[in-house]
Every structure is written in structure tokens, then in C-alpha cells.
Amino acid sequence: DIQMTQSPSSLSASVGDRVTITCRASQGISNYLAWFQQKPGKAPKSLIYAASSLQSGVPSKFSGSGSGTDFTLTISSLQPEDFATYYCQQYNSYPPTFGGGTKVEIK
């Protein structure tokens, strides 16, 4: 299985901050990477697919980049509703695997 490693595992940030989360794959996955946001007690919500394509309805403050093994999710200006846990997922090869998550907390 392809291992997905996210960093950091948690971070504290203030409203208005620019936040970057990284995701590294144990082998090349081209751009077959998705990002999800999960709030407590809720299902994950798809934010980005194909490494950088925004899902319909997702605000443009979210952006993704990367290819191969290294990827980033950036939130340009953190808002109160963005405090959540974020997961990356590779779907280049089966089984699809998820990163361990990055919890974004209020500073």
C-alpha cells in the first residue's frame, strides 16, 4: 500500500492566517491526490481532487498543489469555519489510502 504522511499532525493558527499543510506519498502518485475537511461528528467533505482542482462549491481560499510525491493544501486566510481536521488521500493505486490528518486549531 502507498503510505501517505501529513505534516504537521496539528497546528494552531489565528483567524486571517495563511495555513499550509503538506502531504507526502511513499511513492509517486502523479496528481491522483484529494484533500478532505472533517469537522467533529461530521463526514469528511471533499475539497480538492486531482491535486489542484477545486470541488464545486468550495471557496477559492482553498488551493492545492504538487505532483509525484509531494503535495500541499493552502488556506489563504483562515476563517472560524475552517477549524477542522484535514486529510489527504491518494487514489493512484488500490487500495486508496489516507494521510493521518492535520488538526487545525484556534490559537
Place this chain on the structure above:
Amino acid sequence: QVQLQESGPGLVKPSQTLSLTCTVSGGSISSGGYYWSWIRQHPGKGLEWIGYIYYSGSTYYNPSLKSRVTISVDTSKNQFSLKLSSVTAADTAVYYCAREADIWGQGTMVTVSS
């Protein structure tokens, strides 16, 4: 818009079979060429992909669970189902159904305990 809803027992005894159903509304499970997935999340932990089924009935399972998993589809009811046999406490988790990975159900907590 398409919505998914999981249903099934919230408590299963060890060694028994966990059975869940996902009902799809707002669209046909037979159209669009999507694959329909089951994913689980252990309490306080990350996400684990269980497997998927195409509308045609072809399946793919996570090798780590393959010997115990069956996913089936009932197009007449617009539903797909998960069966996980010989469960243990390690199968206690929130189980999600999803259309590929873009639309998810709300999830259902399943506890394995006697």
C-alpha cells in the same frame, strides 16, 4: 442533488456479521459510471477505505479486509450494502458510504461488543 444515507444495527456481537445498507437518493445508482464505496473511521483515528462496487456489480476490496468483506448492489432499490464477517472489537468504527469520494453519507457508528 445526490444524497447517501447509511442504515443498519449500531451494535454487533463479536464473531457475527456486520451488515449495513446505503440508500442513494437524488440520482440513480445505475447512471453516471460511478463507483460506490464504503470507508470507515475508528474512534478518534484516521480513515480506512474498505472497498467499492461499480453500478455493474464489479467490486474491489481492500486486501486487509478482503477475506471478510462483501459489497453488493440492488439497483431496483437504489441501494448498495456492506457485509463484514467475523467481527471483533477492532471493527468498531464509524462506517461511511460514499459516491467515489466526492459525496459522503453522514456515517453510522457500529460498536462490536457482547
